[in-house]
Amino acid sequence: MIRTALTDLLGIDAPLVGFNRSPAVVAEVSKAGGLGVLAVSAYSPAELDAQLTWIEEQVQGSPYGVDLLVPGNTTAGDPSDLLASLRAQIPDQHREFIAGLLRRYDIPEEASAEGRVMSEFAANLDPSRVAPLLDVVFSHRIALFANALGVPPPEVVARARSAGVVVASLVGKPEHARRQLDTGVDVLVAQGTEAGGHTGTIASTVLTPEIVDLAGDVPVLAAGGIATGRQMAAALALGAAGVWCGSVWLSSHEDITPEVVKRKFLAATSSDTLRSTTRTGKPARQLRSSWHDEWERAGSPEPLPMPLQPLLVGEAWDRIDAAASAGHAKAAELESFFIGQVVGGFTELRPAGEIARSLVADCEKQIEVLAGLRH
Amino acid sequence: MIRTALTDLLGIDAPLVGFNRSPAVVAEVSKAGGLGVLAVSAYSPAELDAQLTWIEEQVQGSPYGVDLLVPGNTTAGDPSDLLASLRAQIPDQHREFIAGLLRRYDIPEEASAEGRVMSEFAANLDPSRVAPLLDVVFSHRIALFANALGVPPPEVVARARSAGVVVASLVGKPEHARRQLDTGVDVLVAQGTEAGGHTGTIASTVLTPEIVDLAGDVPVLAAGGIATGRQMAAALALGAAGVWCGSVWLSSHEDITPEVVKRKFLAATSSDTLRSTTRTGKPARQLRSSWHDEWERAGSPEPLPMPLQPLLVGEAWDRIDAAASAGHAKAAELESFFIGQVVGGFTELRPAGEIARSLVADCEKQIEVLAGLRH
Structure with a gap:
């Protein structure tokens, strides 16, 4: 004790x-x-x-x-319909970037209702x-x-x-x-x-x-x-x-994180994380994946501040999670979640x-x- | 024990x-x-x-x-006169950047012979x-x-x-x-x-x-x-x-680090360091100063790889150190040295x-x- x-x-x-x-x-x-x-x-x-x-x-x-x-x-937004007024502040360039990314990775349109974790996070x-x-x-x-x-x-x-x-x-x-x-x-x-x-x-x-x-x-x-x-x-x-x-x-x-992500964690080293604002608009450590490579590519927009960035990417992430869990290889490339540098020590699920x-x-x-x- | x-x-x-x-x-x-x-x-x-x-x-x-x-x-260089052949690889844009920086901060021309620490480091x-x-x-x-x-x-x-x-x-x-x-x-x-x-x-x-x-x-x-x-x-x-x-x-x-730098350390917090390649060409943690702001400014060149970067900046640092130690205020703004995040805990010299x-x-x-x- x-x-x-x-x-x-x-x-x-x-x-x-x-x-x-x-x-x-x-x-x-x-x-x-x-x-x-x-x-x-x-x-x-x-x-x-x-x-x-x-x-x-x-x-x-x-x-x-x-x-x-x-x-x-x-x-900053209209409290009577805050989410709509915040969504209206997202620049077209950002919407088009996300739409283009999902298209290039061939991510299917709809996530199942129970998979809407990141959308729910954004709404909250x-x-x-x-x-x-x-x-x-x-x-x-x-x-x-x-x-x-x-x-x-x-x-x-x-x-x-x-x-x-x-x-x-x-x-x-x-x-x-x-x-x-x-x-x-x-x-x-x-x-x-x-x-x-x-x-x-x-x-x-x-x-x-x-x-x-x-x-x-x-x-x-x-x-x-x-x-x-x-x-x-x-x-x-x-x-x-x-x-x-x-x-x-x-x-x-x-842990309820998709198995495909947990498998990526088991394979990762302590060098495979980064601090990125691309999920929430504030620096958050997560597993590096193609998602981050796409944001870092020349010509990609800068991530938006919180709360706009999670509103921008929430639905995209639910779609990526759903597709990756259904065995979609290109969705699995994008897959990532918040994780610390200790991920390098993960050897098995317990x-x-x-x-x-x-x-x-x-x-x-x-x-x-x-x-x-x-x- | x-x-x-x-x-x-x-x-x-x-x-x-x-x-x-x-x-x-x-x-x-x-x-x-x-x-x-x-x-x-x-x-x-x-x-x-x-x-x-x-x-x-x-x-x-x-x-x-x-x-x-x-x-x-x-x-990569001519071993018969390696330093000269390496120096010849430094782009003009980089030389001009350093010359302009020293001019704008009004840093005097010559460092004393015993102050040539960083030049010596580069030569070695x-x-x-x-x-x-x-x-x-x-x-x-x-x-x-x-x-x-x-x-x-x-x-x-x-x-x-x-x-x-x-x-x-x-x-x-x-x-x-x-x-x-x-x-x-x-x-x-x-x-x-x-x-x-x-x-x-x-x-x-x-x-x-x-x-x-x-x-x-x-x-x-x-x-x-x-x-x-x-x-x-x-x-x-x-x-x-x-x-x-x-x-x-x-x-x-x-410690032989100039007093002006040690005083900056005593005033620093644990957030005041950064990993930067601007001194040696490889990421090295150091105290953030105007030196780094200058390199990060739009239009500034990217730092060169080791060993070119220390050859580019070695003499500049000896001049900055000498001037700052002689009470030059703008040199003191640029002053920095390698230091870890523990600097935030420094309260006195002992x-x-x-x-x-x-x-x-x-x-x-x-x-x-x-x-x-x-x-």
């Missing part, structure tokens, strides 16, 4: 947070003594309600959390669509609410506080952390550049202790570069009160619970090895 | 290698129980001989090492100039020879072996490590992207354990992101047999020996803290 400020705060057995968009992964991490956190930005309210209910049945009282991208109110960038998601989230007995990007709105922090829910926020540089601490978050997640998804340029070895020193009594979780017990022990050595792992679960059986348990057990062993170096 | 495969191999007290171009820093690290390694690529043979003799007087029998960039034999890219440096190096009782870039030539490995000198090599990705292991190096230095100087894209949290797993019995040093005891403990947790620290010594009194001793002592303390988390 490893005891830290995080395990005390959340009443969990191991300082391991498992972030994933697959309810079964979240349940397995919580059942293994860590804290599963569901990424809920790509769910409709009804789906989300059903999934959180399912997770609660699985974990039988063990704590779990959710992660939601709560957009700020700065989005409308703040008016987030309110019902928040209502669902706070109607469940979540232990932690994480804000995926930027500073959580004060009303969300207040709502969490009154519900006894711990608020966590992701930061990629010290300035972010200062702003987050001012809003009263309970936990900071220091996300190093090696992480999958939205990430900055500072590596975990440097970022984690910087944020720890700034945060005072606020527990800091290290994120980015953590998929094994050695890496977990290193994060604790850097002063973190625990780890926030995302990418590692994409090597689990339970049960999520086994991944969680071995992370913690190997971390404990490594702490013992380290203690043995002293004479 | 921390005992690892590295301390056993080199007969040192602490698994700390201190890499720097200042003889006094090297001596202080070795005197503190680590291994000082002198970067000798910018020395003439006579200077180098004098400096190694001086270091040996200081360390009184404690081991130390040297690091040299041994160029391969692939350099001529393999025929390296042979005398190697003769000097192997006439001294060095304990370790490190090859700064790429695979060391087999004759250098053989020469080191017959002299009982440990050979170390820097690697930034697993493929590099495989090639280095094939040449029979004794120690691998896994240099993460957060490191100063020539560096790849993989962060230390991911790279260190990857290289450790590849290296088998060959000890691996972690480099990049290590300037404190916590970071040193984290490196050991990742499986490293020790750490290779470079940047941290640039916050020491003994004696190099104190830095070395506190790194090791704090690492030991942190290992104890970590052991205390287990219950």
Whole structure:
């Protein structure tokens, strides 16, 4: 057993947070003594309600959390029909680029309704669509609410506080952390550049202790570069009160990412990721594929800012995912998803619970090895 | 005391290698129980001989090492006058860009003879100039020879072996490590992207354990992101047999980097570095300054490959350094040097020996803290 400020705060057995968009992964991490956190930005309210209910049945009282991208109110557009007014801001050049790309790769027209994950994610960038998601989230007995990007709105922090829910926020540089601490978050997640998804340029070895020193009594979780017990022990050595792992679960059986993408992950090396704005409009680490080559080609447009870029590419990605999963070779070339540099260590798909348990057990062993170096 | 495969191999007290171009820093690290390694690529043979003799007087029998960039034999040029033939390959557009930049920043014409560090570095890219440096190096009782870039030539490995000198090599990705292991190096230095100087894209949290797993019995040093005891403990947790620290010594009194640059380091944050090819022709992490803004401006030429780029900019840098050190404000704007992301943690200049001793002592303390988390 490893005891830290995080395990005390959340009443969990191991300082391991498992972030994933697959309810079964979240349940397995919580059942293994860590804290599963569901990424809920790509769910409709009804789906989300059903999934959180399912997770609660699985974990039988063990704590779990959710992660939601709560957009700020700065989005420029007509609030009466925000998505339409945002879509109208997408330049023709960009629409034609995407249409041409899908044509050249011969990607079929329609994705199945259940495959519309990235379109749903894009639609949820409308703040008016987030309110019902928040209502669902706070109607469940979540232990932690994480804000995926930027500073959580004060009303969300207040709502969490009154519900006894711990608020966590992701930061990629010290300035972010200062702003987050001012809003009263309970936990900071220091996300190093090696992480999958939205990430900055500072590596975990440097970022984690910087944020720890700034945060005072606020527990800091290290994120980015953590998929094994050695890496977990290193994060604790850097002063973190625990780890926030995302990418590692994409090597689990339970993860809902298309098999074709998971197979690409198993074949990838640690050099095969890049930070790119081509999916969300903000720099996010992902597996390099032909998709990125196409955007980098001379004459291709510059990616748009968030939220325009996900509105531009959301449907395209659902079509690519559907086609690739149906065995379409050129769609498979384009396939990619958010993943950190730890992808280079993926050798096989494993049960999520086994991944969680071995992370913690190997971390404990490594702490013992380290203690043995002293004479 | 921390005992690892590295301390056993080199007969040192602490698994700390201190890499720097200042003889006094090297001596202080070795005197503190680590291994000082002198970067000798910018020395003439006579200077180098004098400096190694001086270091040996200081360390009184404690081991130390040297690091040299041994160029391969692939350099395209006329070996009878390689530098002149290489210089002739530099396009006029590049010469004019540098001349215009120096003019716009009003940088005086001549650097003093003793300031010609970067020109000397560029000149030493001529393999025929390296042979005398190697003769000097192997006439001294060095304990370790490190090859700064790429695979060391087999004759250098053989020469080191017959002299009982440990050979170390820097690697930034697993493929590099495989090639280095094939040449029979004794120690691998896994240099993460957060490191100063020539560096790849993989962060230390991911790279260190990857290289450790590849290296088998060959000890691996972690480099990049290590300037404190916590970071040193984290490196050991990742499986490293020790750490290779470079940047941290640039916050020491003994470091010979111009004071104006050291002051810029003290003011910098961890976001203020970038990987750029504008100094050596290969990606090297350095402090961002107006120098980089000028290269990124529309219409500026693309940097040249190594060894042309250092030949193009070497003299310019000596002039910038000399002017900035003489109080020239616009030269100070351009000023920069190789430095890692740890620069954000620099708060004051300290004696190099104190830095070395506190790194090791704090690492030991942190290992104890970590052991205390287990219950």
